[in-house]
Amino acid sequence: MARMKKTAPIGVFDSGLGGLTVFKVLARRMPEESLIYFGDTAHVPYGSKSPEAIARFSSEVAKFLAGRGIKLLVVACNTSSAWALPAIRKVVKIPVVGVIEPGARAALGVSRGGRIGVIGTEATVKSEAYVKAIKKLRKGARVSSAACPLFVPLVEEGWWTGEVVEAVAKKYSAPLRAAKVDTVILGCTHYPYLKPVLAKVMGSRVRLIDSAEEIARETESVLCKLGLRAPRGRKGRREFYASDAPERFGRLARRMLGTPVSKVKLHKFD
Amino acid sequence: MARMKKTAPIGVFDSGLGGLTVFKVLARRMPEESLIYFGDTAHVPYGSKSPEAIARFSSEVAKFLAGRGIKLLVVACNTSSAWALPAIRKVVKIPVVGVIEPGARAALGVSRGGRIGVIGTEATVKSEAYVKAIKKLRKGARVSSAACPLFVPLVEEGWWTGEVVEAVAKKYSAPLRAAKVDTVILGCTHYPYLKPVLAKVMGSRVRLIDSAEEIARETESVLCKLGLRAPRGRKGRREFYASDAPERFGRLARRMLGTPVSKVKLHKFD
Numbered sequence: 001m002a003r004m005k006k007t008a009p010i011g012v013f014d015s016g017l018g019g020l021t022v023f024k025v026l027a028r029r030m031p032e033e034s035l036i037y038f039g040d041t042a043h044v045p046y047g048s049k050s051p052e053a054i055a056r057f058s059s060e061v062a063k064f065l066a067g068r069g070i071k072l073l074v075v076a077c078n079t080s081s082a083w084a085l086p087a088i089r090k091v092v093k094i095p096v097v098g099v100i101e102p103g104a105r106a107a108l109g110v111s112r113g114g115r116i117g118v119i120g121t122e123a124t125v126k127s128e129a130y131v132k133a134i135k136k137l138r139k140g141a142r143v144s145s146a147a148c149p150l151f152v153p154l155v156e157e158g159w160w161t162g163e164v165v166e167a168v169a170k171k172y173s174a175p176l177r178a179a180k181v182d183t184v185i186l187g188c189t190h191y192p193y194l195k196p197v198l199a200k201v202m203g204s205r206v207r208l209i210d211s212a213e214e215i216a217r218e219t220e221s222v223l224c225k226l227g228l229r230a231p232r233g234r235k236g237r238r239e240f241y242a243s244d245a246p247e248r249f250g251r252l253a254r255r256m257l258g259t260p261v262s263k264v265k266l267h268k269f270d
Numbered sequence: 271m272a273r274m275k276k277t278a279p280i281g282v283f284d285s286g287l288g289g290l291t292v293f294k295v296l297a298r299r300m301p302e303e304s305l306i307y308f309g310d311t312a313h314v315p316y317g318s319k320s321p322e323a324i325a326r327f328s329s330e331v332a333k334f335l336a337g338r339g340i341k342l343l344v345v346a347c348n349t350s351s352a353w354a355l356p357a358i359r360k361v362v363k364i365p366v367v368g369v370i371e372p373g374a375r376a377a378l379g380v381s382r383g384g385r386i387g388v389i390g391t392e393a394t395v396k397s398e399a400y401v402k403a404i405k406k407l408r409k410g411a412r413v414s415s416a417a418c419p420l421f422v423p424l425v426e427e428g429w430w431t432g433e434v435v436e437a438v439a440k441k442y443s444a445p446l447r448a449a450k451v452d453t454v455i456l457g458c459t460h461y462p463y464l465k466p467v468l469a470k471v472m473g474s475r476v477r478l479i480d481s482a483e484e485i486a487r488e489t490e491s492v493l494c495k496l497g498l499r500a501p502r503g504r505k506g507r508r509e510f511y512a513s514d515a516p517e518r519f520g521r522l523a524r525r526m527l528g529t530p531v532s533k534v535k536l537h538k539f540d
Binding site: 043152154159164248 | 306311312313318319320322323325419420423424426427429433434437441514515518
């Protein structure tokens with residue numbers, strides 16, 4: 001690790017498009033860093049797959065990105081962060097930043113009463129990764145979770161506001177409202193697109209935690225500590241890979257990032 | 271093919287659980303036939319993946335089932351039927367029954383005015399497979415299609431009735447209502463679960479075509495012609511495979527079939 005070059009890229013990995021919310025913040029905060037994004041679109045979504053498959057798919061992506069010479073890997077996918085970090089750390093020798101701990105820390109940082117709600121995929125909620133991370137940081141915290149399997153397809157369909165998504169959000173958030181949470185972790189990289197709807201449904205007193213900012217901060221701090229920050233003033237490269245349908249990925253990525261996207265390269269695993 | 275045993279099983283393949291609607295009808299109509307079901311749960315859903323990936327995944331499943339000694343393969347998945355039949359027929363030497371033609375035939379059989387609507391996944395609609403099949407059977411037919419990407423996640427979430435699914439169905443079916451279709455093909459094996467909602471939204475004069483019955487009839491007729499029907503009075507075996515999370519598959523399959531399901535076996539491709 002000591003021999004890693006400061007100008008080496010940061011790898012960002014997600015099961016699909018969702019991790020672009022993290023990519024966007026990384027690119028804005030650290031324009032001098034080169035970034036390689038990998039969307040595992042052949043296997044998306046991870047949220048309803050088995051822990052074993054999630055670990056297997058994630059390790060393959062991590063190995064591929066390590067082979068591209070990245071100096072640090074951001075696992076932007078919550079499902080993967082919840083289940084696959086040990087497997088990923090076994091196959092790559094670089095620092096790995098997951099999304100669970102930064103999200104837990106951010107939530108406790110703003111929560112007034114320590115009543116935290118977590119929303120995520122079926123697999124993320126089942127893992128109880130957020131519950132454990134929060135209780136490790138603050139013993140007395142009370143955590144309520146709700147799996148929201150329809151949110152990802154709704155975001156991918158582009159239905160970010162309106163009657164349908166509002167009705168879905170109301171139904172999913174009922175247990176969190178009943179538990180009177182004061183803070184909700186958006187435990188899936190797709191969910192920031194639903195912030196306006198969630199704010200409306202949860203009420204303005206409830207804080208919504210989009211972990212992208214916190215993950216970017218964590219990434220920056222890990223690189224600083226290791227003396228691996230790229231020199232300021234430089235312009236980092238941006239590279240995109242998808243394991244299926246790269247054109248579709250590029251089209252949606254442009255829309256989600258709001259900027260032009262260089263050609264998305266196809267990398268198949270099977 | 272001439273040497274194939276009459277008691278050999280029929281293979282039924284779908285990207286996930288949806289094909290169980292076809293499996294159920296096959297089992298009811300031909301209790302003497304043995305059935306092997308394969309759900310490619312590691313790659314589900316196919317509907318948003320590339321034609322190339324759909325063909326690759328489908329061929330792998332077909333090869334596996336052929337290796338289990340099946341006498342005929344039912345491709346219960348519409349997306350796979352729309353894109354992968356040529357690839358599948360290249361790798362297996364047994365008769366292959368897709369769902370597009372039976373569905374098109376059934377629709378034309380009941381349509382009064384020849385105004386057919388097709389609903390399906392993004393990939394199925396994009397393929398125009400139904401449009402081509404319908405126009406081949408009746409030149410003057412008018413076909414309108416609508417992709418309904420949220421229907422599969424809604425069915426898998428168990429939200430088969432109620433406010434949310436009704437609002438979604440209304441939105442998706444608007445172009446079909448505008449086109450005044452008299453018949454709608456449920457072009458995805460998940461959709462029969464939404465029949466009550468679709469009937470309500472489309473109106474009682476519109477016929478809804480669930481192709482499962484037609485596929486089962488086609489399967490029976492192909493086997494008859496080839497002299498490959500299993501002897502009556504026999505009790506066929508039922509076997510289930512999934513490429514990921516077999517316990518989850520078994521749990522949901524029991525609910526969807528309404529009968530006990532033998533242990534679901536795991537078969538991984540990666």
